[in-house]
Amino acid sequence: MGTDRATELTVLRPDEWDTWWDGLVRAFGGVRAADEERELDRSVTEFERFLAVRDGDLNVGTAGSFSFRTTVPGGALVPAAGVTMVSVAATHRRRGVLTSMMRRLLEDARALGEPLAILTASEPAIYGRYGFGAATFQLNAEIDTSRTALSVPAEADEVRLRYADPAGALDDCEAVYAALVPRRPGMLARRAGWERAGLLDPESRRKGGSALQCVVAERDGAVTGYARFRTRPGWGRDGHEGTVSVLEHAALDPATDAALWRFLFGIDLMLHVEVSGRPLDDAWQYLVSDIRRCRPWLRDSCYLRPVDVGAALSARTYRTPVDVVLEVEDAFCPWNEGRWRLSGDTEGASCVRTTDPAELALSVRELGAAYLGGVSLLSLARAGRVRELRPGALERASVAFGSAEVPWLSHGF
Known part of the structure; x- marks a missing residue:
């Protein structure tokens, strides 16, 4: 070719x-x-x-x-x-x-x-024409810990934290990650070899900071979370101005989550915590006393497109019962073009070809954006990207496509 x-x-x-x-x-x-x-x-x-x-x-x-x-x-x-x-x-x-x-x-x-194709885009403008829509976003922040108090649940005191060699703790950390994968749309099950990506620590990535550090959390003798991070010392006229760069943070329960954040906010000689690539509903936002001092900002993350519309829409469940005919446009993968009847609920779904009249019209790009439940069909319709052809179909479908958990791509590739 x-x-x-x-x-x-x-x-x-x-x-x-x-x-x-x-x-x-x-x-x-x-x-x-x-x-x-x-x-x-x-x-x-x-x-x-x-x-x-x-x-x-x-x-x-x-x-x-x-x-x-x-x-x-x-x-x-x-x-x-x-x-x-x-x-x-x-x-x-x-x-x-x-x-x-x-x-x-x-x-x-x-x-x-x-059924699906995903990517992270260095230049997002390129991939819309190939049917990819922005399906997940990530939260970043620059937190001034001198002006932001952290309030944690009492159960956080039950969590034991210990420093660990990042490589030596790898199996425990991977077990935590694997337990989290089914909980949140967008997370990737790691193939063999990919676990090593979290241990990469070349000098070029440190930007004046320390070597990679790791803290492991335990409750009742079981590992329930971990954090990987670097510290970057700094000094000014008023004293220490160091920064903690959080690279990974994973927890199986709220107490562990809070205990790890309390540790990261409280490391000696550090004045700032840099957070990047986190889910939009990350718990620390609801533990801090002043979100404005955290300077949060968002960025696009995972771009998704259905490769096979029928198989993709049949593979997920829906928050409320849905029965809707979609008119899908997909010039780049023409096997997806045409009308599809989606029927589903919390137990399962089917999506098959139909000749019935269409109720919603959209391109595969919008279908990809909404697929994981993080972008609503209603929002896309307000932008003129989804057209309602039968009154009431849009709102019902938009609610059904939603997700209780905010989707998140936990690492790049």
Whole structure:
């Protein structure tokens, strides 16, 4: 398959990986990654699912997919193609290189029976035309702990915290993470090898901070949570101005969650806590005395698109009973175009082709944005992205698509 006369799209071979990776690095600014980051990326590469576009002996395009499973509303783990490492050389833009790679990745996902495709976008404007909608968002904050008090439940005193070697505590931390995956839409079940990503600690990531640190939480002798973080000392005219950068925070119960935040807010000589990539409903927001002193801000995170509309909508459950006919537009994956009858409730769902009159009209991009329950169909309709064709259908469907838990992508890929 070619993109034009000068280029050829091929499956990546292991012996091509170094050259392929160098092209990816150049496209993302040319700063060489640390050896441990490079080695990890190679180790998790699924070569049969990664693509290279070549112009003669030049590598001019990169893309690939990981074989993930993501939690959907109702708790099921659904296969999802994790689209990643997408780049086009600046010398070969506007030649169809990206379009050819995206089409191949989505066709491959369909052939493998993956109802969903997901990605994180360095340039969000690119991916709407391929049917991806922003389905999850992340919370970030810069907390001034000198001006923000933290009030925790009494049960937090029952939690024992201990410093632990990050690598030595890996199994315990992964057990906590695995227990959390079914609870929240958007979380990924980690494949073998991915657990090492949380231990990456090259000097380039520290930004003047400490080596990676880890604290493990226990209740009644069982591990119930952990935090990974760095500390960055700092001094001013008035004394210490250090910063705690929270990299991961996971807890199985509210007491553990609060105990870990109390620890992170109270580390000696630290004046600030930096929080990034957290779920929008993160509990610390409701423990602090003054949210304004935390300077919270949001950013888009996971972009999702149904690869197979029928299978995707059948794979999740719905908060209230729903029976609606959707008119779906999907020019990039035309097998999804047309009318679908979605019927479901909290126990399960089915979504099949129909010739019945449509009640809602939307593109696959909006369907992807609403799929995990974090973006409402009503909100999309207010933006003109969803059209109601039968009165009352929009509100009922919007409520049904919602999720009790705010969706969250817990780590990038």
